[in-house]
Amino acid sequence: MRADRLLRMLLLLQNRGRMTASELAAELEVSVRTVYRDAEALASAGVPVYADRGPDGGYRLLEGYRTRLTGLTGEEADSLWLAGIPAAAAELGLGAELATARLKVSAALPARLAERTRRVQERFHLDAPAWFRDTDPVPHLARVAEAVWEQWTLRVRYRRWRGEVRRELHPLGLVLKGGIWYLVARSGESSGEDAEDGPERAPEHGSAGSGGGAGERSVRTYRVSRILDLDVTGERFERPADFDLAAHWAEVSRRLEAARWRGEARLRVSPRALRLLPMQFGAVGARAVREAGEPDEEGWVRVVLPVESTSVAVGDLLRLGAEAEVLGPAELRAAVAETVGTLARRYGRDATAGA
The missing domain is CATH 2.30.30 (SH3 type barrels.)
Known part of the structure; x- marks a missing residue:
């Protein structure tokens, strides 16, 4: 709604000082022409909005002016618990409410606390999704x-x-x-x-x-x-x-x-695989590294790694490639050997044979 957008524009100018029309348009997700019209609407309503011309110009409020229209709506208050993860708020349909709520809270803070909040935002950022994985589409x-x-x-x-x-x-x-x-x-x-x-x-x-x-x-x-x-x-x-x-x-x-962990795999791993264990298997991989045995004459060490079902463990352990050997249990070693044999036969034949 336009009234909500006008309030957000007013609070942006109050909290951040001078802003260009392009900066306001980006924050409000509207065109620059809409920003021009909204600035005129605020001025017509008695809000002291001024436009400074030139390369360093922009819109600003009269020095010392502060609005007291900082009461939160129910939706804005609901959105505050997601203040650190605006992307999640947007997925829930609360993106605009969160942006307005944060502006209102900032506008209501004393100058000292407002500056502290700004510094926190500059120095800390929360990114919830894991690395190298797209977020799920959640249309519903x-x-x-x-x-x-x-x-x-x-x-x-x-x-x-x-x-x-x-x-x-x-x-x-x-x-x-x-x-x-x-x-x-x-x-x-x-x-x-x-x-x-x-x-x-x-x-x-x-x-x-x-x-x-x-x-x-x-x-x-x-x-x-x-x-x-x-x-x-x-x-x-x-x-x-x-x-x-x-x-x-x-x-x-x-x-x-x-x-999750239904058994343990006894492995013999190379120095490179030992470095990969924490990255590939997280906390259990890091624990396996800490508890690893002494290196043998080739520099390989023996580790014990928690695993899930045999079928899942085969896929997980094959990520280590030739840098690891499964010593036991016998069922897991046999399953890995069977899979490796199948791959060897598949890659041993002419790739054009089935074309």
């Missing part, structure tokens, strides 16, 4: 967030690793983890069907169960990007009074982490 996130807030029942078509399913859900909360959005929801149906949707390899690869046997309404975790379509029914559900989203998420994370 804003509607899911609205349903969480309003306690509306959702009917969704969801893509699991075992195929598509349809669910009626009572959405209890949203969690942003590693740049990926998750919906924590309770099945709106009392059948045991939803209890079959158990945890997959890791939370970022699917939906994680939180227990519950047949016939129970279990609370589960759904990756929002895997919601293929949804219907907001408009029917309200009763939110459990004792449900604690943060505590639930901590428990789900603990359980998934405990269930």
Whole structure:
């Protein structure tokens, strides 16, 4: 709305001082011509906005002028918890509200605290997504967030690793983890069907169960990007009074982490592979390095690395290439050898034979 944009323009000039029309247009996501018209509208409303000409010119407020129109709307107040991650606010449909809320808060601060806030923004930045991974497209996130807030029942078509399913859900909360959005929801149906949707390899690869046997309404975790379509029914559900989203998420994370590692691989690795372990396997790789044995005559060392299922471990360990040898367990060594043999035969034949 234009009124909101005019207020944002006023607060920008109050907080930052002189700004060019191009700078204002970029902040407000409008054209320079719109900035000209908005400046005229503010001046007509009695706001002392002045335009300085020349290469160092721009718009500014009369020295000493400060607006007191800094009260937050409900949506702006809701957006403040995402102040450090504006991209997440934009995905939730709160980008403009967050920008305005931050301006209002800055305008209400004493000069000393406002300067401190500015310095913090210059020196610290939070980038939630992991390296080398595109963020998930989440076209339904804003509607899911609205349903969480309003306690509306959702009917969704969801893509699991075992195929598509349809669910009626009572959405209890949203969690942003590693740049990926998750919906924590309770099945709106009392059948045991939803209890079959158990945890997959890791939370970022699917939906994680939180227990519950047949016939129970279990609370589960759904990756929002895997919601293929949804219907907001408009029917309200009763939110459990004792449900604690943060505590639930901590428990789900603990359980998934405990269930992830199903065994250990005994490896003999080169010095190069030893350096790669923390980068390839994170904390467990770093621990394997710390607990590594003494180098042999070739400089290779023996390590023990937690692994998931055999099929997953084969793919993970092959990332180390010829810099690692699986010593055990025998089943894993045989699986790696079989895969390497298949690759050798495939790459040993003429590439043009099947063309």
